[in-house]
Amino acid sequence: MKWPREKVIRWTGIPFVGLLMTFIIKDHKHEEHSFIINVLVSVLFTGTLWNGAVLIIFKLRDLMPKVSQTNKRLLITYLFVCLFMVVCPNLIRLALGISTWEEIVQFKTIFAHSEINMVAAFMVSSIYEGAYFFSKWKESFALNEQLRNQQIRTQFEVLQNQMSPHFLFNSLNTLTTLIAENPKTAIDFTQTLSEVYRYILQNKEKELVRLSEELAFSESYIFLLQMRYPENLTVHFSIEPALKNLYIAPLTLQMLIENAIKHNVISKTDPLQIDIYVEHDKDLIVKNNLQFKKTLEKSTKTGLANIRKRYQYLGHREIEVIVSQKNYMVVVPLIEMLTEVEFRKELENESIDH
Template sequence: MTRKIALAALAAVVVFHVIVFIEFGTLWVGALAGYQELLLVFAFLLPTFLVHAPLARLFGADRLTRPPATVKALLEGLCVVLVSLVFWVVFFSLPQHYLVPTAEITPKALRLSLAVSAVLSLFFYYFVEREHSRQHLQQEVVRVAELQKETFQAQLEALKNQVDPHFLFNSLNVLGSLIHLDPDRAVQFLSQLAEVYRALLDTGAQPLVPLRSEMALVRAYASLLETRFGEALRVEWDIAPAWEQALVPPTAVQMLLENAIKHNGSTPRKPLHIKVSIADGMLVVANNRQPRTGAVASTHTGLRNIQRRYHHLTDRLVEIVPTPEVFVVRLPLLTAPAA
């Protein structure tokens, strides 16, 4: 709004003095009363500029797709001209009649004024508002492309982690042991492993998924980890059903569980505790810190990936709170976008 007011004021001053120069050969009006028409020019341009934005949205690339491009362009220009003529009458002609009743307007001057107002409106529409809309559309295209890239990267990282030779080796070892010791648990373990892959594939290229879907993946993945680590790992859940429809980037929570396992050691006497809960509209993943004795190389790719994806989706920030005792990550829970 402030931008439009400033633009209308600047344009009004320029147009007014150009007209004065053409008519009188000078930029100085002389009498202060003469500047009443400057206010009228501003009163005409301001609503004209304000209505240009909704017109640009109406005729944007994703609207009015049925008419041919040529017809659509003609309709767009006609609408701009008609709006300018209506505003010229309402905000310039009628006020001028009452504020400057002594002014004599010849038919030629009237036609010229109408033509100038229409040309001005078309000029500012196509070279200011449409250009602004085009740039905004380009920014949206870039934002969507970047978000899709981040989503694909997250899915790739998740799949790479799942098919990592160590993961497969450990999972198959656990499965082999369970087949002899506890066939029922072996069947359950295999089912959970399949569930992890199915959940990963189901997310597809979606930038956001319901928390319910993400938790189905995370619970299946956590169950695999608990089977593998036994008493050395404890995962606690505190997710109210009311939040199941909230949205999160796919695999974001699963990546945080991977991060906790990767950077922390655990034993039955000193188990790794991971708690997944919701507080203040944020999904909180917290774990006690038990750094591994051997150095673990970390590029922080997972956390950066999550942060970048949220950056494309919302102004709300991912909160990372490391302390000597615990490592906490808070993910904003988003609402479904309007249709």
């Protein structure tokens, strides 16, 4: 990350450091030159070395951008900057005619002022890497804060959808009818309704849940919906048992199913079919036939946006929305969590790499 302030500091600092180095480094070959010439030469050296070191630092940062690579990146950066600090001054001296080729290849000339160069390499590498690490830490902190705020907004939206007067009216109306016509089903309906709210309360603060848990919750939620649409709503699941151990952001399925019902006509002549399945062992697909309502229920219009943002904040692949003439499909990436043993092995491998 190249920050504007860094450029300002660098280009204003080069003349100052160049002037300072004129007094620190005494070169007998420069004694016959005027003070101005010596300062200009020193500024040239400083500018070339500083900009070259920054170029190396930024290039290695692009190649190894992760915070977990900090130790490895810092070591390689220091080695490359040190090598640059040794080779570049001699090439500049040769280009300016200050030294001849025969003088440059001598050991004492190659490593002239090596102490200052090594200290400069260490200081420049440390300062830039320290600033980069701090900026990454701030970025991570900000993302965590955004995710926490987004989770709160998501919790509010889900509870708002579930507790809206419209939802309660339909649920209570369905329950009243069931009590009169089928008391046993009414009991099942009430128990399922409590399970839906229990799941929401238990998982509202989690970042991820097992797909198996989300599917079980979705089946309970669908049971309630099918009381309202007994013959006009069909939801079909097709997921292999082994894939149910993968993870998903909680309440994702509920929001996508609610979106499908909210935006599409459901009637005897136009039944709604929702298919939920997995492709390529990593993508959860929620697909429904497309039959948009002409007039929509009042909506916050943030359900899909919230899911998309949560996955962005979690650092995983983004969700995809695919619309055709007949179908509306949302692709949600499934997430594989490492076990404690796998996580420790991963840490060991990283430490070996460093």
